[in-house]
Amino acid sequence: MTIILFSGEMDKALAALSLATTAASMGKRVTLFFTFWGINAIRKPGPASGRGWMRKLLARMNRGGSENLPLSRFNMLGLGRWMMSKILRESRVASVGESLRLATEMGVRLVACTMSMGVMGIGKEDLIPEVEDFEGAASYLGEASKSGINLFI
Amino acid sequence: MTIILFSGEMDKALAALSLATTAASMGKRVTLFFTFWGINAIRKPGPASGRGWMRKLLARMNRGGSENLPLSRFNMLGLGRWMMSKILRESRVASVGESLRLATEMGVRLVACTMSMGVMGIGKEDLIPEVEDFEGAASYLGEASKSGINLFI
Amino acid sequence: MTIILFSGEMDKALAALSLATTAASMGKRVTLFFTFWGINAIRKPGPASGRGWMRKLLARMNRGGSENLPLSRFNMLGLGRWMMSKILRESRVASVGESLRLATEMGVRLVACTMSMGVMGIGKEDLIPEVEDFEGAASYLGEASKSGINLFI
Numbered sequence: 001m002t003i004i005l006f007s008g009e010m011d012k013a014l015a016a017l018s019l020a021t022t023a024a025s026m027g028k029r030v031t032l033f034f035t036f037w038g039i040n041a042i043r044k045p046g047p048a049s050g051r052g053w054m055r056k057l058l059a060r061m062n063r064g065g066s067e068n069l070p071l072s073r074f075n076m077l078g079l080g081r082w083m084m085s086k087i088l089r090e091s092r093v094a095s096v097g098e099s100l101r102l103a104t105e106m107g108v109r110l111v112a113c114t115m116s117m118g119v120m121g122i123g124k125e126d127l128i129p130e131v132e133d134f135e136g137a138a139s140y141l142g143e144a145s146k147s148g149i150n151l152f153i
Numbered sequence: 154m155t156i157i158l159f160s161g162e163m164d165k166a167l168a169a170l171s172l173a174t175t176a177a178s179m180g181k182r183v184t185l186f187f188t189f190w191g192i193n194a195i196r197k198p199g200p201a202s203g204r205g206w207m208r209k210l211l212a213r214m215n216r217g218g219s220e221n222l223p224l225s226r227f228n229m230l231g232l233g234r235w236m237m238s239k240i241l242r243e244s245r246v247a248s249v250g251e252s253l254r255l256a257t258e259m260g261v262r263l264v265a266c267t268m269s270m271g272v273m274g275i276g277k278e279d280l281i282p283e284v285e286d287f288e289g290a291a292s293y294l295g296e297a298s299k300s301g302i303n304l305f306i
Numbered sequence: 307m308t309i310i311l312f313s314g315e316m317d318k319a320l321a322a323l324s325l326a327t328t329a330a331s332m333g334k335r336v337t338l339f340f341t342f343w344g345i346n347a348i349r350k351p352g353p354a355s356g357r358g359w360m361r362k363l364l365a366r367m368n369r370g371g372s373e374n375l376p377l378s379r380f381n382m383l384g385l386g387r388w389m390m391s392k393i394l395r396e397s398r399v400a401s402v403g404e405s406l407r408l409a410t411e412m413g414v415r416l417v418a419c420t421m422s423m424g425v426m427g428i429g430k431e432d433l434i435p436e437v438e439d440f441e442g443a444a445s446y447l448g449e450a451s452k453s454g455i456n457l458f459i
Contacts, residue, residue: 001294004457006321008379011189015159015305018268022290028298036317037379052396054389061380073161073190074214083207090205091272115324119397137328141307144455145334149297151157151305152321152457154447164342168312168458171421175443181451226314226343227367236360243358244425302450304310304458 001030001149002140008037008062010069010081010096014088016153017099023149024106031147032103033140034131035113038153039122040064041096042112042131050121059121066096066128104130111135154183154302155293161190161215163222163234163249167241169306170252176302177259184300185256186293187284188266191306192275193217194249195265195284203274212274219249219281257283264288307336307455308446314343314368316375316387316402320394322459323405329455330412337453338409339446340437341419344459345428346370347402348418348437356427365427372402372434410436417441 001023005016020030034042043064050059074080085095094102104110111133117123124134144150154176158169173183187195196217203212227233238248247255257263264286270276277287297303307329311322326336340348349370356365380386391401400408410416417439423429430440450456 004321006318006459012159015157015189018290019294023294026291026294028294036321054393058380058389058393074211083211087207087211087272091268093268093272115397115399119393119399137324138332141325141329141332141334141455149294149303150455150457151303152459153159153305165312168310168342171443172447176447179444179447181447227364236364240358240360240364240425244421246421246425302447302456304456306312306458 001028002033002144002147002151003030004033004035004140004152005038005041006036007072007153008040008069009072010084011072012153013038013041013066013069013096014093014099017096017103019151020108021099021103021106024103024108031109031111031143033111033113033135035116037062039112039116039120040069041066042100042110042127043122044126044128048120048122048126052121055121062120064126066100069096100128100130109133111140113137154181155186155297155300155304156183157186157188157293157305158191158194159189160225160306161193161222162225163237164225165306166191166194166219166222166249167246167252170249170256172304173261174252174256174259177256177261184262184264184296186264186266186288188269190215192265192269192273192280193222194219195253195263195280196275197279197281201273201275201279205274208274215273217279219253222249253281253283262286264293266290307334308339308450308453308457309336310339310341310446310458311344311347312342313378313459314346314375315378316390317378318459319344319347319372319375319402320399320405323402323409325457326414327405327409327412330409330414337415337417337449339417339419339441341422343368345418345422345426345433346375347372348406348416348433349428350432350434354426354428354432358427361427368426370432372406375402406434406436415439417446419443
């Protein structure tokens with residue numbers, strides 16, 4: 001299975017990770033490609049190291065870190081995210097950060113899209129250590145054509 | 154074919170249902186999984202029965218019912234939805250509620266995600282009677298690996 | 307490979323086109339279906355020719371043209387789009403308009419969804435000349451069931 005995580009929201013990241021870890025537990029080979037806003041889920045907290053004033057401004061607004069992802073609805077300047085995080089913890093659903101660690105332990109391959117990293121001024125040092133692969137669209141397509149399930153989230 | 158409807162918007166629900174009913178009319182076996190905000194499309198109107206003040210607050214904001222889904226763009230506090238509904242009716246496109254009934258009549262399987270229901274405090278009694286199956290991610294993945302077309306909407 | 311572009315945002319259109327052109331360069335047969343807001347990416351700039359005051363109002367708000375697509379995040383009334391376009395140009399990433407021309411040159415089939423065109427009051431004369439095919443959901447499903455990779459963006 002392959003999943004492209006394009007969106008940078010907590011709820012969509014959790015959907016991607018929950019499918020990925022469940023598939024891995026069923027013995028499937030899973031690759032998660034993080035692209036565009038989705039890269040925020042695998043960024044260390046804090047601004048990215050990009051150059052130029054526009055990339056610096058983008059980096060400042062576009063906060064990374066799995067704990068900083070907004071909700072796709074009812075985010076309410078972070079209040080919705082805080083409430084949803086609490087509800088998820090109560091329901092014993094793993095957070096994005098925990099799910100990323102779990103996924104790598106289960107053998108899910110985490111891949112960062114090199115083109116997006118270049119555009120957004122995000123370097124390898126800005127990403128969490130669980131991400132070890134850096135690839136482009138051709139590499140994704142090679143993998144997807146061998147996979148039974150391909151999703152874009 | 155399997156479709157995960159994650160989004161809670163009218164336009165995306167219509168896209169999912171229009172693909173599902175067309176596929177069913179072509180003789181394909183179709184399963185529609187409703188998860189996260191997508192569950193709003195199969196909720197009865199009115200607040201969900203969740204416990205705890207946070208779930209109650211979420212239930213109040215996150216209105217269910219196929220007639221209450223916002224547009225993903227130009228919703229304008231409901232004015233856009235109202236206009237789009239009128240335009241769709243003029244164009245003889247079935248509404249979300251009508252499409253759900255049509256889909257079940259055509260044999261499309263409607264499945265509600267049990268994890269999302271738990272997190273959002275939505276019980277079986279909060280869902281429309283057309284939904285008869287309640288399953289998790291493992292069950293979706295089993296079905297998707299046997300399907301030729303798998304979409305995440 | 308088939309891709310449904312449902313979303314009308316620049317970043318999502320670029321993701322779809324970048325996957326489509328890369329796949330075509332690898333020798334794959336690719337079809338891009340533009341539906342709902344996604345049709346904006348293949349519209350000529352300016353309002354659509356729809357009839358009735360509601361369609362006219364929708365056409366005025368829902369601006370078409372590949373250069374007018376907003377960002378899905380940080381659009382900031384167009385400032386974010388302007389900045390992202392500049393960053394993309396600096397990074398030598400082709401714009402949506404350029405990618406559409408490149409895609410057709412590489413043999414990617416661009417298809418406009420006839421139902422969406424009807425609903426939104428968009429005629430063939432409102433679309434760029436690169437779009438030569440006008441089809442419905444059944445035609446998409448026929449193609450998707452023969453494809454190894456099917457994405458909904």
